Amino acid sequence: MKKLSSISLAAVLAVLAAPAFADELNVVCSNEQDWCDLMASNFEAATGIDVAMVRKSTGETLAQVRAEAGNPKIDVWWGGTGDPHLIAAAEDLTEASGADTSALLPWAVNIAEISSGKTIGIHAGALGIAYNADVLAEKGLKAPACWKDLADPAYKGEIQVANPNSSGTAYTELATLTQLFGEDEAFKLLAEIGANVNQYTKSGSAPSKAAARGETTISIGFMHDMVNLRKSGFPLEIVAPCEGTGYEVGGVSVIKGAKNPDAAKKWVDFVLTAEAQQAGLQVGVYNVPSNSGATLDPDSPDLSSIKLIDYDFATYGASDTRERLLARWDAEVKGAGGAVEE
The missing domain is CATH 3.40.190.10 (Periplasmic binding protein-like II)
Structure with missing residues (x-):
């Protein structure tokens, strides 16, 4: 821009x-x-x-x-x-x-x-991934570069993301992965990532705040929130996923x-x-x-330097699409791991 x-x-x-x-x-x-x-x-x-x-x-x-x-x-x-x-x-x-x-x-x-x-x-x-560089180094983990990296079992208990039922940020993630990979493949990936999630928060900005404080290693959220935390002195690294990403x-x-x-x-x-x-x-x-x-x-x-998808606001902003995806998320992703809810 x-x-x-x-x-x-x-x-x-x-x-x-x-x-x-x-x-x-x-x-x-x-x-x-x-x-x-x-x-x-x-x-x-x-x-x-x-x-x-x-x-x-x-x-x-x-x-x-x-x-x-x-x-x-x-x-x-x-x-x-x-x-x-x-x-x-x-x-x-x-x-x-x-x-x-x-x-x-x-x-x-x-x-x-x-x-x-x-x-x-x-x-x-734009939606992105953040990680606490200090915590990542202490745990000897490789930095994620793509959405599919977050399914790596090495990240079990290391990821925090919001609940799409309450958070627009998390619903954007759900809609983004569906548009990137197709619905069935997206839910398979979301369940695999879910196995690594330690907490589903109510607010979309809360996971990156937790990552900034070292309370979790990796977060999913909007990049502008991550920039604010990094400029405040926290050791956050910001990733635009390699496959492409959605935006709000x-x-x-x-x-x-x-x-x-x-x-x-x-x-x-x-x-x-x-x-x-x-x-x-x-x-x-x-x-x-x-x-x-x-x-x-x-x-x-x-935004001009980020690989953005052609986000379909008309489809994913429709109530029937949202309700169907949220119901499927509740059934297939929410209980995929040991994550707690805020």
Whole structure:
């Protein structure tokens, strides 16, 4: 991705020129907590609208949105992988915000087009493998380079990954391997990797944090989260799997029947600006922003140099596909080893 220079506050000010329509907004955030808090604070400062924010994983949020259909407690859902956002859109649980997407990169606009404007891409990130170099050396293990390497019995008890029922990150892994290898071969591989997994976490970023601390040797997650940990001084090495890898396009969605719909749409307009997106660098957010004018950190993953699959968001963002794959994961992978659940 081309790294572009910083822009002025003009774009944000233009978005916020109109007076606020409400003085409160209820947001569920599926990004990292620091990024959730910063965006809420910046939005409040810019608009005067008070934000009540809760952080939840994408799977948890989708379940809540479904449960509250017709009487939602959430106004807007920001962040997390795009697949659950697309499912919510297909189930008519969200509504189009009418936001201007002209400044966004093509992959962000694609998500909006698939969902008829009900969700819009806010960032992208590639899936990868991380390992703690110190722990790996102490145990005399070979560094993994490919997805299939993770099935090596030498890694028994050394791998941590999230549960795809709660984590969009882990569902992206499940969908990625299915697209790479075909469904039956993918589940065979997932079960073999599962035999080496020590814990299935609720959050997609938790495994790499554990690897950074030396609590596990290897993790699966998004590369931008791994970059943040490495820049913080942890001995993490980041691997783009040799066979190729999938990627996420994080989404933002206005909940259908929201109590504060105008404020929710104002949130969408705000989070799509370059200034709002690049503020994430202040708290270690190294994914690729969707606004073409946003500044990238030099250490952010370069998507153009990674072997990315042609990820099929329409298929793997469909509720029937997701439910079938998750049911099969529960039956064939979850109990494949001695992994505990968070």
